[in-house]
Amino acid sequence: MLRKLPIRKKLMAEDADRARKSIGARRNPDSADAILDAAEAVLVESGYSSFSIEAVARRARAGKPTIYRWWPSKAALLFDVYQRLKRVENPDTGNLEDDLVGFLKNLFSHWHETSSGSVFRSLIAEAQSDATVAAVLVEYTKGRHAHTGQMIERAKARGEVAADVDSTLVADLVASFAWTHLLTNRLNEDEATLRRAVGYVLKGIAADDAGSVDAAAVRRRRRRIIG
Amino acid sequence: MLRKLPIRKKLMAEDADRARKSIGARRNPDSADAILDAAEAVLVESGYSSFSIEAVARRARAGKPTIYRWWPSKAALLFDVYQRLKRVENPDTGNLEDDLVGFLKNLFSHWHETSSGSVFRSLIAEAQSDATVAAVLVEYTKGRHAHTGQMIERAKARGEVAADVDSTLVADLVASFAWTHLLTNRLNEDEATLRRAVGYVLKGIAADDAGSVDAAAVRRRRRRIIG
């Protein structure tokens, strides 16, 4: 309920305001939630262009100093809003292609249908003009790639994937595809396109791919699983 | 030299200011170049966060109305700055892997060493809060993917790549990788990593890849070409 340390610590080591966090620092959790709710609402309803501290404060019926007390910047607030949102879980169908397609499908619809897409886009945009956010974002993506890479690692353990494959790099490729589609309003790709894209990463596009026919059959067979 | 129609027409059909473009519209080309120069300089020296019309005007010793006369928004100005920069040409080594690796290598160093990286990052960021830029950016990327896709099409013609491959989608994958690395300050990847990433797209990561040994030999042989 009551967090002892200010949220702002997440993004910034403050030298100032030492007095506050010395003992007291008893923030009103309802107020913090109201502010995060308002931030998310403003972002969804009016878009990133009109996302300002003042707008959030108005919406939350909070004072600007209250926001600045706990979040050092617009970006820190954005990041907390994003952190609060649910994440997409990695599928585990026993087949890497289905795992990756399912992952992308879930991610796209999650971004599209909830506010997390807007929030994440804003976060990326903000990172382009705020070095602190940029650093946090890079760290975050590293973690996400490692997490996504577990799907590839599982496929390795099954012998589905060569042992010397850099699973993080593969995750990077897949996530990059998702990022750019988010950033350019192309989250409507149908499953066939996603499957094709994943397939290119998985099987390559070489004409002399000996397994191509078999692979197509396997693909058809497994399409049922992920529905 | 002297463009008859305002640059702003590129991004926006103006209904207002009809009088100006009727016959007159004799813009001072030196002034326009000075403004674009100033915009680029501000962007490179102070970053996107301090890129404002006023800053550009100050730097160019121009009046704000002069800028607004010819560019409808900050975004339009940004886009013209980017358009003015040199593009990366597609390599044609006769081998798709080398083409793609060379393309990425050139793109990364071009983004890294010239101002085009900063400008493009800013453009993407701006697109997240300006629908007009977003539309222009999508159109632009479509064209770029088609252009990059020509490398894949050439490989198709050589029989290097299956005929039913969606070359635009492959270009999308490769470009997406580049985008996210630009957006997260990871343009320093060494060539080996680029080659590995491209290799995953080209040959897949399936363990039962029959051609993997031969492919590695071919790769070693051809590495000389692109240096």
Next chain:
DNA sequence: TATATAAAACGGGCCGTTCCGTTTCGTCAA
């Protein structure tokens, strides 16, 4: 004369900060 120009000023919005007076909540003595 007609047009583009630079410069200045406008109203408006948001920034991040500083005050104000009020409310909340942990502490501690009665």
Next chain:
DNA sequence: TTGACGAAACGGAACGGCCCGTTTTATATA
């Protein structure tokens, strides 16, 4: 257990500053 105290949060208002996009004015140019 109660109640007063004080620290620290709170909402609200206002500040100087920057930038927005526009308007006005006077100057230079062809």
